[in-house]
Amino acid sequence: MPNERNEAAFISLFKETCRRGLGHSLTTPLSEAESKVLSAAIFEQTGLVVGGKSLKNYSLYVLKSAEGKQENPSVATLDTLARFILGAPYSDEAQRKSNEGHYPYWFRYRSQHAADASATPELSVPTPPTVVRLPALKRFILPVVVVLLIGLGLWWGRRLLPAAPGDFAEPFTSAAPDSLRARGWTVQHLDTAWWRKSAARPGYLTLYTLPGDNWPAAATAPLKNLLVHRVAAGCFSAEIHFRNFFPAHNWQQAGLLLSENETFTGKVIRVSLAYNNYFGGYARPPEILIQGISSTEAAGGSKPEEFAHITLFTLRQPGDSLVASNLRQSALKIEKRGRHFRFLYTAGALESFAFKEAARGDFALEPRYVAVFATQGAAPSSHISPVQVDFVSLTKLPCEDGE
Structure with a gap:
């Protein structure tokens, strides 16, 4: 991708897509099976198709693998990946061409990525932490209270969470x-x-x-x-x-x-x-x-x-x-x-x-x-x-x- 802004946004978008669709970060090129699973996940959520072979090639390119080659995904493909990440309504190619032929989700994602990349936090001199010395009894009780609160939170969370994804x-x-x-x-x-x-x-x-x-x-x-x-x-x-x-x-x-x-x-x-x-x-x-x-x-x-x-x-x-x-x-x-x-x-x-x-x-x-x-x-x-x-x-x- 010759445009540096597009390339940076695409790399970020593809990594997010792998994280959401496969449940883990992209650290090695996608296998054929992973590519098919990711392609199916994209289709199930968006109604639009990105082929498994293309996804595998993108992973080689994003990771700068020796097997990778220059990739230039179409704007339609970029928009499909952005729809997957941004939670766009289910569609198909005919509906998108008729109603969203300007590919708004890709350009929205690219703008957000550019804004995030340009945001530079102000530099400040770190303030040394204040050391609070607790009495010996409090130093013993505090960890116990924290453990109890964490346990209570996990128990309550299990009551509120929906059924396991396998069900x-x-x-x-x-x-x-x-x-x-x-x-x-x-x-x-x-x-x-x-x-x-x-x-x-x-x-x-x-x-x-x-x-x-x-x-x-x-x-x-x-x-x-x-x-x-x-x-x-x-x-x-x-x-x-x-x-x-x-x-x-x-x-x-x-x-x-x-x-x-x-x-x-x-x-x-x-x-x-x-x-x-x-x-x-x-x-x-x-x-x-x-x-x-x-x-x-x-x-x-x-x-x-x-x-x-x-x-x-x-x-x-x-x-x-x-x-x-x-x-x-x-x-x-x-x-x-x-x-x-x-x-x-x-x-x-x-x-x-x-x-x-x-x-x-x-x-x-x-x-x-x-x-x-x-x-x-x-x-x-x-x-x-x-x-x-x-x-x-x-x-x-x-x-x-x-x-």
Whole structure:
């Protein structure tokens, strides 16, 4: 950046961005994983994109690394970073171009940085500290009082602080996009026409079993309206509750996805309430099942593995009213402690029905994202049905090593 004022402001801005987005100061160049995490954090807060590769290159430049080269980020990129630091409202490129094409946040940040840099404190001769000699008893009591006050402050602070960052509970009192974003959610592969219907029933998020899948296949579209939240806990329990979800066509399903990356490819675990009527040509009645599928290959080159296939109900006739009654309240849960996972489910006419274990096992997966999905996979015929999601939560659990 040839302009010294711009360069100094950019370096300061980039360091602040790393501190806020990654939780630590920039002391070494960003790794590829850190670059992706920071890029996702910027997008989640601002709605604007700064690529991971660019962020990595900026870190090399800012730290004057031998691998670094002259960088000249666009004013739009500088404005995006400034929006991230200054807490600008969520936007997108079209809205910014229409309403804030003059990039006000970058110029505001640059002005503030220049003002801070030019402010020189007055020099003064330090005054020697006054030594106050306390009686021996007071010198003993004072540290004790200070320790008690600090302890009281920590105890009271814990009462006032919100839940740990690793926890969240989502009752979907509002499914408005701005409200969801404020609570840490993002929507991937947005299908606007169907997302407009997500608030069809107040107090619920209504998804739809649209065509798509998260397993790589040339002819398969990605999962539409995938609702994603960051995972900040190493050990946790993730839970989802449905109301009146009765899948009735092949491969219709809804559930939870865990992934190490925000694209939900590579290392992924999926658990869902699903319908199956495919038995390789054999004549069998359709079934409602709990299905668990994993892909622990980072490159995504291997086929996924089904680790759970629990038949809940066998359908003797289409639209079986008894089965529908027993699917009035259903829920799925995933517990993770270290590399050990447990998968649980419940279904019944009453909400009080207890969870049962569907499967357990060890998986080489460290989830960083959890998602709520509904799909009909790559079914040849389109049968789009609503899925009413009542509640989603993620609760931090103690790890086996006591973390």
